[in-house]
Amino acid sequence: xxDLLEEAVSxxxxxxxxxxxxxxxxxxxxxxxxxxxxELSLRRADGKTEYARAWRCRYNTLKGPTKxxxxxxxxxxxxxxxxxxxxxxxxxxxxxxxxxxxxxxVRINPGKLSTKERYQLAETxxxxxxxxxRPDHDVAAPDVATSSDDMEAMLAGIEQVxxxxxxxxxTGKPEDMGGISLRKGATGRGAVLILDRLAPEYGLTLxxxxxxxxGIGKAGLEFARLAREAGARIVAMxxxxxxxxxxxxxxxxxxxxxxxxxxxxxTGPSEAIISQEADILCLAAISDTITDANAxxxxxxxxxEIANAAISPNADAVLVREGIAVGPDILFNSGGVTASYLEWxxxxxxxxxxxxxxxxxxxxxxxxxxxxxxxxxxxxxxxWRLAATLYAMRDLNVIAESQGVFEV
Numbered sequence: 001x002x003d004l005l006e007e008a009v010s011x012x013x014x015x016x017x018x019x020x021x022x023x024x025x026x027x028x029x030x031x032x033x034x035x036x037x038x039e040l041s042l043r044r045a046d047g048k049t050e051y052a053r054a055w056r057c058r059y060n061t062l063k064g065p066t067k068x069x070x071x072x073x074x075x076x077x078x079x080x081x082x083x084x085x086x087x088x089x090x091x092x093x094x095x096x097x098x099x100x101x102x103x104x105x106v107r108i109n110p111g112k113l114s115t116k117e118r119y120q121l122a123e124t125x126x127x128x129x130x131x132x133x134r135p136d137h138d139v140a141a142p143d144v145a146t147s148s149d150d151m152e153a154m155l156a157g158i159e160q161v162x163x164x165x166x167x168x169x170x171t172g173k174p175e176d177m178g179g180i181s182l183r184k185g186a187t188g189r190g191a192v193l194i195l196d197r198l199a200p201e202y203g204l205t206l207x208x209x210x211x212x213x214x215g216i217g218k219a220g221l222e223f224a225r226l227a228r229e230a231g232a233r234i235v236a237m238x239x240x241x242x243x244x245x246x247x248x249x250x251x252x253x254x255x256x257x258x259x260x261x262x263x264x265x266x267t268g269p270s271e272a273i274i275s276q277e278a279d280i281l282c283l284a285a286i287s288d289t290i291t292d293a294n295a296x297x298x299x300x301x302x303x304x305e306i307a308n309a310a311i312s313p314n315a316d317a318v319l320v321r322e323g324i325a326v327g328p329d330i331l332f333n334s335g336g337v338t339a340s341y342l343e344w345x346x347x348x349x350x351x352x353x354x355x356x357x358x359x360x361x362x363x364x365x366x367x368x369x370x371x372x373x374x375x376x377x378x379x380x381x382x383x384w385r386l387a388a389t390l391y392a393m394r395d396l397n398v399i400a401e402s403q404g405v406f407e408v
């Protein structure tokens with residue numbers, strides 16, 4: 001087992017300590033069902049051929065077809081793809097979605113590709129993994145550095161070798177290809193919805209709270225915009241170039257425009273966001289942002305994980321010692337996969353679902369999951385990550401036992 005995955009699955013040990021009946025499902029979830037690694041070729045504009053490693057991890061299939069995004073990232077590895085597939089497995093169980101977890105990636109720097117090369121890359125990925133990507137087997141979606149345009153290109157690749165059900169193998173598609181408007185900004189919107197629901201459980205209220213946000217991308221900006229509308233004050237935001245701050249609260253529209261045209265007025269380095277004084281630190285950028293090395297520098301009451309695996313397991317003990325609450329990723333970034341589920345469901349039903357109906361279902365699913373955790377938090381002594389892990393493992397354990405997976 002790789003270090004990244006081993007660290008991630010080690011968090012299940014506390015759930016087994018709380019409920020020894022989960023020892024079998026812990027063992028089953030320790031390794032992925034399958035990780036497929038293939039080589040992708042890309043014809044560059046200069047006529048040369050570039051080769052890139054590409055992966056698809058189908059982590060667990062207990063609940064049904066696997067589900068997970070595809071990212072283009074120059075630092076992508078098989079280990080990271082497996083870790084993210086594991087987290088998606090827990091997330092789908094926590095949200096009671098009929099999916100197992102999956103993840104995909106191509107190790108490439110998308111910023112160095114032309115529009116034509118990028119389309120070719122996504123199309124080739126779709127063709128390369130068309131044997132897996134089917135609505136009843138494995139369903140993909142946008143992830144880091146991918147978008148609805150990439151899903152359109154992947155669909156073209158799948159359709160070269162697949163039948164008419166190819167559209168059901170992808171979510172986050174353009175709306176004229178079966179995508180849904182609900183999917184846009186769903187991760188950030190979901191995080192605000194859940195935070196507003198659970199803030200009193202953390203001893204906070206969203207109105208009047210001060211928030212610092214790491215990440216000025218789609219999720220971070222949408223979260224910041226809606227949190228500000230709900231009465232919070234966004235006192236700092238950061239990206240890879242630096243941190244911007246204003247104790248009176250940032251104008252999120254101005255931040256978005258400054259990010260777009262490259263005119264943000266940074267007041268400090270990127271890492272300054274970690275020690276920013278705020279009620280809530282929202283991590284909406286990259287994995288492993290908080291580690292045991294920088295956790296002592298935190299100056300917040302709560303950390304919200306919107307990015308997957310934003311807190312390394314080795315930081316957990318420090319956060320407990322410092323009394324910093326954690327809103328875990330498998331709950332707080334679940335708005336995206338829930339919207340994707342509704343897009344997939346609409347395909348399965350022949351596209352007859354209506355947007356208002358889907359919006360209601362989306363909200364209800366997120367609130368129900370948040371309330372379920374709130375109802376069991378006392379069992380976990382206030383540890384929300386443990387509560388989320390315990391809930392997800394119990395769900396998967398019941399299914400595994402009903403399927404006769406474990407020997408009696």
